[in-house]
Amino acid sequence: xxxxxxxxxxxxxxxxxxxxxxxxxxxxxxxxxxxxxxxxxxxxxxxxxxxxxxxxxxxxxxxxxxxxxxxxxxxxxxxxxxxxxxxxxxxxxxxxxxxxxxxxxxxxxxxxxxxxxxxxxxxxxxxxxxxxxxxxxxxxxxxxxxxxxxxxxxxxxxxxxxxxxxxxxxxxxxxxxxxxxxxxxxxxxxxxxxxxxxxxxxxxxxxxxxxxxxxxxxxxxxxxxxxxxxxxxxxxxxxxxxxxxxxxxxxxxxxxxxxxxxxxxxxxxxxxxxxxxxxxxxxxxxxxxxxxxxxxxxx
Amino acid sequence: xxxxxxxxxxxxxxxxxxxxxxxxxxxxxxxxxxxxxxxxxxxxxxxxxxxxxxxxxxxxxxxxxxxxxxxxxxxxxxxxxxxxxxxxxxxxxxxxxxxxxxxxxxxxxxxxxxxxxxxxxxxxxxxxxxxxxxxxxxxxxxxxxxxxxxxxxxxxxxxxxxxxxxxxxxxxxxxxxxxxxxxxxxxxxxxxxxxxxxxxxxxxxxxxxxxxxxxxxxxxxxxxxxxxxxxxxxxxxxxxxxxxxxxxxxxxxxxxxxxxxxxxxxxxxxxxxxxxxxxxxxxxxxx
Numbered sequence: 001x002x003x004x005x006x007x008x009x010x011x012x013x014x015x016x017x018x019x020x021x022x023x024x025x026x027x028x029x030x031x032x033x034x035x036x037x038x039x040x041x042x043x044x045x046x047x048x049x050x051x052x053x054x055x056x057x058x059x060x061x062x063x064x065x066x067x068x069x070x071x072x073x074x075x076x077x078x079x080x081x082x083x084x085x086x087x088x089x090x091x092x093x094x095x096x097x098x099x100x101x102x103x104x105x106x107x108x109x110x111x112x113x114x115x116x117x118x119x120x121x122x123x124x125x126x127x128x129x130x131x132x133x134x135x136x137x138x139x140x141x142x143x144x145x146x147x148x149x150x151x152x153x154x155x156x157x158x159x160x161x162x163x164x165x166x167x168x169x170x171x172x173x174x175x176x177x178x179x180x181x182x183x184x185x186x187x188x189x190x191x192x193x194x195x196x197x198x199x200x201x202x203x204x205x206x207x208x209x210x211x212x213x214x215x216x217x218x219x220x221x222x223x224x225x226x227x228x229x230x231x232x233x234x235x236x237x238x239x240x241x242x243x244x245x246x247x248x249x250x251x252x253x254x255x256x257x258x259x260x261x262x263x264x265x266x267x268x269x270x271x272x273x274x275x276x277x278x279x280x281x282x283x284x285x286x287x288x289x290x291x292x293x294x295x296x297x298x299x
Numbered sequence: 300x301x302x303x304x305x306x307x308x309x310x311x312x313x314x315x316x317x318x319x320x321x322x323x324x325x326x327x328x329x330x331x332x333x334x335x336x337x338x339x340x341x342x343x344x345x346x347x348x349x350x351x352x353x354x355x356x357x358x359x360x361x362x363x364x365x366x367x368x369x370x371x372x373x374x375x376x377x378x379x380x381x382x383x384x385x386x387x388x389x390x391x392x393x394x395x396x397x398x399x400x401x402x403x404x405x406x407x408x409x410x411x412x413x414x415x416x417x418x419x420x421x422x423x424x425x426x427x428x429x430x431x432x433x434x435x436x437x438x439x440x441x442x443x444x445x446x447x448x449x450x451x452x453x454x455x456x457x458x459x460x461x462x463x464x465x466x467x468x469x470x471x472x473x474x475x476x477x478x479x480x481x482x483x484x485x486x487x488x489x490x491x492x493x494x495x496x497x498x499x500x501x502x503x504x505x506x507x508x509x510x511x512x513x514x515x516x517x518x519x520x521x522x523x524x525x526x527x528x529x530x531x532x533x534x535x536x537x538x539x540x541x542x543x544x545x546x547x548x549x550x551x552x553x554x555x556x557x558x559x560x561x562x563x564x565x566x567x568x569x570x571x572x573x574x575x576x577x578x579x580x581x582x583x584x585x586x
Binding site: 020021022023024025027028029031032033035036039040041042043044046047050089092093095096097099100102106108110111112113114115116117118119120121122123125126127129130135136137157160161164193218221222223224225229241242243245246249252254257258261264265268269271272276 | 307308309313316317319320321323324326327328329330331332334335338376377379380381383384385387388389390396398399400401402403404405406407408409410413414415416417418420422423445448449452468471472475481484485503506509510511512513516517529530531533534537545546549552553555556557559560561563564
């Protein structure tokens with residue numbers, strides 16, 4: 001409901017809106033709505049219709065089957081762990097890229113976006129080749145008894161791969177715009193570097209870290225392409241939820257696939273909703289008179 | 300000097316942190332992608348070129364090109380329409396539209412494909428009508444094009460919206476006041492000011508359209524030489540244990556990804572180079 005209030009507050013009185021002399025509102029708005037309607041709303045609504053055409057007992061039996069529960073657990077905890085790993089290493093990468101100088105820094109900075117640009121199927125076969133029993137990293141690990149590819153570790157690695165840029169790219173701009181004065185003040189007051197980092201820098205980064213965490217989590221939750229190659233796809237053990245949906249689709253069990261998709265959609269829309277409302281609150285805080293006054297004083 | 304040291308880390312911890320970052324990126328990103336090239340050339344240059352010249356590969360390239368050629372222009376048009384109406388006008392429900400644009404990012408690729416199977420498949424509401432008229436959408440090229448369009452439609456809009464938001468409407472209004480026609484205003488004022496955002500958004504959209512796997516995999520039906528895109532062809536080759544061929548085709552996709560990143564770097568550089576010209580007087584006034 002907040003959003004409605006916000007939009008109502010933003011939009012000007014009808015008189016002035018009509019005076020906006022820029023052309024093309026009807027055309028661009030019409031095209032946008034038609035496009036979104038045909039491409040997004042109508043197709044997504046099929047999930048709703050299909051779900052409601054199912055018997056409740058059949059729906060419940062599908063989404064609470066042991067194989068489905070195992071898949072949710074794997075997807076959820078895998079994505080959680082991958083997002084946590086990305087938060088730690090992504091922050092280190094962002095920190096190094098913003099604060100230090102080293103040879104090849106610009107190249108490294110550009111490479112961070114690779115997981116956005118590389119197709120997931122390619123990422124999947126590449127990771128499997130590296131971590132497989134004969135791979136350059138998988139082979140030594142296999143010798144000490146750790147199986148990475150075709151096991152849960154492999155899923156975790158694929159999830160880390162696809163989620164990494166989200167954390168780096170949300171933390172990096174915040175670090176770049178951080179005022180040096182705050183850290184200097186902490187140092188002048190006798191704080192050690194570690195104290196400054198934990199009590200000054202980390203709280204400042206916290207909102208960006210949370211956004212990065214949630215985006216990385218959402219991406220890993222839905223990821224399919226890179227994981228199918230490396231996971232081994234064993235029901236109850238290494239089968240993620242999107243793969244289970246795919247299996248049901250291949251068996252033409254559309255009702256079952258839809259039920260699982262409905263569960264996944266609720267999960268990923270909740271994550272997106274939380275991120276959006278947090279970002280919006282942050283945006284509003286930035287616009288609030290208090291922050292603006294503080295900014296003016298700072299400059 | 301002491302002042303400076305107190306707001307930075309010791310040399311040792313700087314080296315240590317840099318090493319952690321580089322090793323992490325090396326293990327997660329660089330080694331896997333380098334290994335793809337290594338494996339692709341395992342059978343020598345001949346084997347590599349042979350894999351690329353295979354009729355099925357060429358057909359996959361053709362299918363991918365068709366999907367890109369339709370999806371990208373549609374999405375550029377959508378990007379402009381959405382960005383124009385969202386940034387230059389005030390209306391109710393704006394936030395809802397902005398959220399709807401993000402939907403493909405929130406939905407798993409498998410679900411993105413599935414919704415079109417539910418809409419057009421044999422089992423669907425439209426299915427009987429489509430089959431009566433001999434129209435095949437699912438397990439055929441139209442399905443691939445539609446799924447690709449769905450997955451890639453946010454990219455151009457999301458690049459254009461912030462750029463156009465920042466610019467405001469003053470320049471367009473000035474052009475109109477000076478007697479420009481709407482088309483002149485668009486071509487001479489709006490388009491030049493967003494060109495790098497448009498360039499990068501389109502490249503990103505195209506790269507994603509080439510590489511989309513999950514959604515396309517659901518709707519394509521994997522008919523060799525007919526409905527396989529490049530990523531699907533990689534999967535087929537890989538599952539048939541033609542490893543060096545699969546990796547050879549994969550190198551094409553990695554090259555496209557690297558070109559995308561190069562285009563991004565260029566767009567950012569050009570944007571930075573064009574922007575300071577406008578800000579220069581302010582910056583000079585500062586000291």
